[in-house]
Amino acid sequence: MSSENRVTINGEAHPLPDDPRVSLLDMLRHNLGLTGTKKGCDHGQCGACTVMVNGVRINSCLTLAVMHDGDEVxxxxxxxxxxxxxxxxxxxxxHDAYQCGYCTPGxxxxxxxxxxxxxxxWPSDASENLDGTMKPSAEEIRERMSGNICRCGAYANILAAITEVASGEPA
Amino acid sequence: MRPFDYQRADSRDHAGQLTAGEHAQAIAGGTNLLDLMKLQVETPQTLVDINRLGHREIEDRDDGGMWIGALATNTETAVHPRVRSDYPVLARAILAGATQQLRNRATTGGNLCQRTRCYYFTNIDQPCNKREPGSGCGAIEGIAKLHAVLGASSQCIATYPGDMAVAMSALDAQVEIAGADGGTRTVPVRDFHRLPGDTPWKDNVLEPGDLITGVTLPPPVKGRQLYRKVRERSSYAFALCSVAAIVAMDGDTIARADLAFGGLAHKPWHDPEVGQVLIGQKPGADLFNRAADVLLRDARGYGENDFKIPLARRTLAAVLAEATGVEL
Structure with missing residues (x-):
C-alpha cells in the first residue's frame, strides 16, 4: 500500500491503514480515536456506524478503509x-431523543x-409520488431512518427532534 | 475476517485477469460481500477493487431505452429522473429494499450478484450445499420461512433475496457481461440467475473472470408499473413475496401483463404463461385466480414457508386489481 494513499476525515488527511481488513469504522475508532462513531452489529443492520462519505450516508462497518483513497468522510x-x-x-x-445514547451519533x-x-x-418507499417536492412527514422520516435502530426505543423523541429541524418550527 | 490480498483494478482487462484466479473476488459496494467475509462464508484470497473502472454512468440509449452502469449505486438509479418517470417499477423496487445507507453503496452489478439470506448459508456451523457442496441442506427439514416454493431442488431451497432484479426481470432488461477473454455477451436478466438443481453453489451464469458492465433497459412501454413487496415489517426486511408488474389495458381487456416475482424462488420468477392467461381477457377475481393457478401449479411448501403459496396468490390478485382498476 503506497504511503500516497490518503482519506480526509473531518477536513484532515490521514494515511490509509496497511491491513486491508480494517473497516472504515475500525480505522475511525481504533486507528484515529474518533470514538463518536459506534460499532453496534458490525453487519450493516443497526446504523450506529453511519458516517457521510463525499456527503452521502453509509454504514462505515461495511466498507474497507483502503477503498476510500481520496474520499472525504x-x-x-x-x-x-x-x-x-x-x-x-x-x-x-x-427532545431527550435517546436513553443510553449509543445509537445517537449514527x-x-x-x-x-x-x-x-x-x-x-429524492423519493423514498413511503413517498406517494416519485417526483415533485418531498415532504418531511412523520411517515417519510420513519421510512428514511429505518436503517438506524434504537434499542432503547426512543423513536418518538428522535422523530420529534428531526421533525423540529426539518420543519424549522418547535415540535 | 480471513486475511486477503487487496488489489485495485485499473482497467477492465486488469480486473478480468485478477478475478480469473480461483480464490479471487471482485468488490464494488461490498455491502453483501464484506458482511459474508466477516461471517467467513466468503473467504477470498484476493479481493479485487473494481470501483475505479468507470461503468457508473446512467444514460439514454438511441432506441429510447436506458443503460444502467454496473457501478451506478442503487440510489443513483432510483433517483434518476428518467428511471422515475419511465421505469417507476424499477425505482420502486430499489426503494423497497435495504436502507438508504446500504442503497448509497450497493451497485447494480453487486445487487444482481447478492447472495441468499438463507440462515443455513450464512452460518458456517450448519450444513449448506450452496456454501459447502455435499454438506446437505439444513433448511429442507429446518427453519425455512424465507425459502423457495417454486423451482427448488432436493439440494437447495434458498431464495434470491433482491428486489431490483425482480423489476428488471419484469422489464426484460439485459445484463452485459465482459468475459476474461476480452469479449462481451448479453444475457437477459430472466436468464442471469439459475435454479439450484444439482449445483446450488452457482447462483448465476457468471464464470471466473466475468464482470458485469451494466444493464440495458428496453424502451419504456405503456401501462401501469407497480412493485408490491410483502414483508414482516414495513421497512428494511426481505420480501416474503413481491410482485413487479407492468400492465396495460386496451379498452376493457388486458393488453399487456409483464410480471415477475421475488421471494418465491432461487431467482426472480418470470413465467410467460401467467401473462398469457391474462392477455385479451377482462380483469376480475376469477381471472386473477386462474393466473395464480398457473403461477403456482408446481408450488411446494416446506412447512414453515407453506404460507407463501396463498400469499403469492393474494399478492398477485391485489397487484392486478390495482393495475387494472378492479375492486376485489
Whole structure:
C-alpha cells in the first residue's frame, strides 16, 4: 500500500491503514480515536456506524478503509462540538431523543444526510409520488431512518427532534 | 475476517485477469460481500477493487431505452429522473429494499450478484450445499420461512433475496457481461440467475473472470408499473413475496401483463404463461385466480414457508386489481 494513499476525515488527511481488513469504522475508532462513531452489529443492520462519505450516508462497518483513497468522510465529531452543536445535535438534546445514547451519533449523521436527500427531492418507499417536492412527514422520516435502530426505543423523541429541524418550527 | 490480498483494478482487462484466479473476488459496494467475509462464508484470497473502472454512468440509449452502469449505486438509479418517470417499477423496487445507507453503496452489478439470506448459508456451523457442496441442506427439514416454493431442488431451497432484479426481470432488461477473454455477451436478466438443481453453489451464469458492465433497459412501454413487496415489517426486511408488474389495458381487456416475482424462488420468477392467461381477457377475481393457478401449479411448501403459496396468490390478485382498476 503506497504511503500516497490518503482519506480526509473531518477536513484532515490521514494515511490509509496497511491491513486491508480494517473497516472504515475500525480505522475511525481504533486507528484515529474518533470514538463518536459506534460499532453496534458490525453487519450493516443497526446504523450506529453511519458516517457521510463525499456527503452521502453509509454504514462505515461495511466498507474497507483502503477503498476510500481520496474520499472525504464526515463523522459526528465533524458536525458540531459541545459548545457549538449542529441544529440536529441541539434538537436531540432538547427532545431527550435517546436513553443510553449509543445509537445517537449514527442517528444524527443519518438524519443530517436524510434532510439533504429530502431537500434534493429524492423519493423514498413511503413517498406517494416519485417526483415533485418531498415532504418531511412523520411517515417519510420513519421510512428514511429505518436503517438506524434504537434499542432503547426512543423513536418518538428522535422523530420529534428531526421533525423540529426539518420543519424549522418547535415540535 | 480471513486475511486477503487487496488489489485495485485499473482497467477492465486488469480486473478480468485478477478475478480469473480461483480464490479471487471482485468488490464494488461490498455491502453483501464484506458482511459474508466477516461471517467467513466468503473467504477470498484476493479481493479485487473494481470501483475505479468507470461503468457508473446512467444514460439514454438511441432506441429510447436506458443503460444502467454496473457501478451506478442503487440510489443513483432510483433517483434518476428518467428511471422515475419511465421505469417507476424499477425505482420502486430499489426503494423497497435495504436502507438508504446500504442503497448509497450497493451497485447494480453487486445487487444482481447478492447472495441468499438463507440462515443455513450464512452460518458456517450448519450444513449448506450452496456454501459447502455435499454438506446437505439444513433448511429442507429446518427453519425455512424465507425459502423457495417454486423451482427448488432436493439440494437447495434458498431464495434470491433482491428486489431490483425482480423489476428488471419484469422489464426484460439485459445484463452485459465482459468475459476474461476480452469479449462481451448479453444475457437477459430472466436468464442471469439459475435454479439450484444439482449445483446450488452457482447462483448465476457468471464464470471466473466475468464482470458485469451494466444493464440495458428496453424502451419504456405503456401501462401501469407497480412493485408490491410483502414483508414482516414495513421497512428494511426481505420480501416474503413481491410482485413487479407492468400492465396495460386496451379498452376493457388486458393488453399487456409483464410480471415477475421475488421471494418465491432461487431467482426472480418470470413465467410467460401467467401473462398469457391474462392477455385479451377482462380483469376480475376469477381471472386473477386462474393466473395464480398457473403461477403456482408446481408450488411446494416446506412447512414453515407453506404460507407463501396463498400469499403469492393474494399478492398477485391485489397487484392486478390495482393495475387494472378492479375492486376485489
Amino acid at each position: 464526515t463523522t459526528i465529531e465533524g458536525l458540531g462540538t459541545a459548545e457549538e452543536p449542529s441544529a440536529l445535535q441541539q434538537a436531540f438534546v432538547d 442517528q444524527i449523521c443519518s438524519a443530517t444526510a436524510m434532510l439533504e436527500e429530502i431537500a434534493n427531492g
